[in-house]
Amino acid sequence: MHSPILGRHLLLELYDCANDFLNDPAKIENGLQQVILAIGATAVQSVFHRFEPIGVSGVIVLAESHLTIHTWPEYRYAALDLFTCDSRIDYNQAEAAFKALFKAGRSEKTELKRGQMSHIQKQVI
């Protein structure tokens, strides 16, 4: 049976994070790459950028879609997105790993379905 959707998208709001971590792009990327391995995803390419005076943005293109992070160290807040088109990836495991990585005191998640197969009318292959 085909999946009714093409991808899943986890959006995490991470509050009350460890703020020594949130302004360090190398530590953030290293931590995220470890989570990617742990959940069985595959990193293809990445870009991390530290803003002046403060804050980090990073994106990792995955074979399964993408992971992005934006941090506001001054607010101890990070916005994390995981978008995957492989239904085997465990989103509960991923969420727990991200919360632990950032030592988030609280978090909120949204999980969305991307690409409804029922809406695809013109298959060309």
Next chain:
Amino acid sequence: MHSPILGRHLLLELYDCANDFLNDPAKIENGLQQVILAIGATAVQSVFHRFEPIGVSGVIVLAESHLTIHTWPEYRYAALDLFTCDSRIDYNQAEAAFKALFKAGRSEKTELKRGQMSHIQKQVI
């Protein structure tokens, strides 16, 4: 007055797109960069990747957060995300420009608020 949120996030499902476009990372990036300029955002770095046999994933880190794209040419579908922390960017303009770029026959959008200021308890600056 401070904004009650740190960022806005537009998620677009683009169906029935022009499929000659969806497998060409250079054309997609060029088109997206033009939209970025038009809406007054600033690209910092980008990564585009073409998958074999088909499909493109791309991310553009913005000064205002990010733009991502994933395409399924075989389904004439693309998943586009625009995340910005600059409240001056016009999301209606952005949405119309993206739909025109991909010649989407139909689309669905979700717009989410990211980083609720009311949930930020520990401001360190």
